[in-house]
Amino acid sequence: GAGVSQSPSNKVTEKGKDVELRCDPISGHTALYWYRQSLGQGLEFLIYFQGNSAPDKSGLPSDRFSAERTGGSVSTLTIQRTQQEDSAVYLCASSASYSEQFFGPGTRLTVL
Amino acid sequence: SQELEQSPQSLIVQEGKNLTINCTSSKTLYGLYWYKQKYGEGLIFLMMLQKGGEEKSHEKITAKLDEKKQQSSLHITASQPSHAGIYLCGADMTGGNNRKLIWGLGTSLAVNP
Numbered sequence: 001g002a003g004v005s006q007s008p009s010n011k012v013t014e015k016g017k018d019v020e021l022r023c024d025p026i027s028g029h030t031a032l033y034w035y036r037q038s039l040g041q042g043l044e045f046l047i048y049f050q051g052n053s054a055p056d057k058s059g060l061p062s063d064r065f066s067a068e069r070t071g072g073s074v075s076t077l078t079i080q081r082t083q084q085e086d087s088a089v090y091l092c093a094s095s096a097s098y099s100e101q102f103f104g105p106g107t108r109l110t111v112l
Numbered sequence: 113s114q115e116l117e118q119s120p121q122s123l124i125v126q127e128g129k130n131l132t133i134n135c136t137s138s139k140t141l142y143g144l145y146w147y148k149q150k151y152g153e154g155l156i157f158l159m160m161l162q163k164g165g166e167e168k169s170h171e172k173i174t175a176k177l178d179e180k181k182q183q184s185s186l187h188i189t190a191s192q193p194s195h196a197g198i199y200l201c202g203a204d205m206t207g208g209n210n211r212k213l214i215w216g217l218g219t220s221l222a223v224n225p
Contacts (some may be wrong), residue, residue: 004154042114043200043215056212091154100145101202101213103154 002026006092012110013082021077021107025094032075033101034067038088046090049075055101082111115139116203118216125191126179126224133219135187142205144184145213146175150197158186158199191223 005024013019025032034046045059049069060066064082069075079086089108093101114148117136125131135144141175147155159168161177161184168175172189188195202213 042217043202045212048212059212093155100157100160102157103147105154106152108152 004092004094004102006090006104006107008107009105010108010110012111012112014112015084016081018078018080019109020080021079021090021092021109023075023077023092023094023104024073025073025092026102029094029096029102030072031095031097031101032069033079033093033095034075035091035093036088037091037106043091046077079109082109084111087111113178115205115214115215116130116201116216118199118201118219120219122220122222124222127192128190128194129206131188131191131221133199133221135186135203135216137182137203137205137214139182139191139205140207141177141181141184141203141205142207143213144175145202145204146184146186147202148197149218155200189212191221193223193225196221196223202205 007022011019030051032049036044040106041059047060047067048056064080067077087110089106091103091106093103095101119134139207146158149155149157159175161175164179164181166177174187177184198218200218201216206212
């Protein structure tokens with residue numbers, strides 16, 4: 001498909017385990033964003049990749065969170081030693097320069 | 113307090129009625145984006161506004177950015193059940209590009225048939 005895809009769509013894990021969330025952006029989009037959305041909360045910015053520039057990690061809530069973007073395309077968000085407060089929907093978006101962001105369907109993470 | 117305030121938080125209207133959602137900032141909005149989200153789904157882009165006084169329409173939805181570029185409104189005419197969902201505004205307050213948008217908390221809209 002032509003849109004942003006994310007996998008898995010749902011992830012249930014136990015506290016303390018590591019998880020990896022994947023995002024496939026729209027082909028050709030240079031910018032990629034990760035957000036977190038919790039019940040009753042707005043979109044929380046996590047990290048932003050733009051081309052070959054160093055990523056803007058200013059939104060990552062702790063050093064348990066990290067993200068990579070390989071080859072300027074696919075991105076993986078990794079959460080180590082998950083905590084219950086990490087439970088949320090993780091949304092990925094991509095955009096071409098100076099244009100609107102296109103969002104994926106999200107990954108719903110539940111930490112038991 | 114939120115940098116970008118949305119009002120109302122939630123709205124229930126009868127099918128066929130008009131409604132308005134507002135998005136207000138204390139800072140200049142260099143770009144204002146409206147999105148719609150259905151439960152359990154990603155955000156769907158509706159419209160982008162950049163110029164003071166700009167107005168855009170798509171089907172029965174009209175969005176405006178005021179002359180001072182600090183407030184935007186989203187107006188739905190003759191609402192239908194398909195309009196139900198959460199409407200989010202995102203704003204570029206840094207000027208020049210669209211990274212790190214600031215987001216409102218959303219307005220939940222229900223349309224009763």
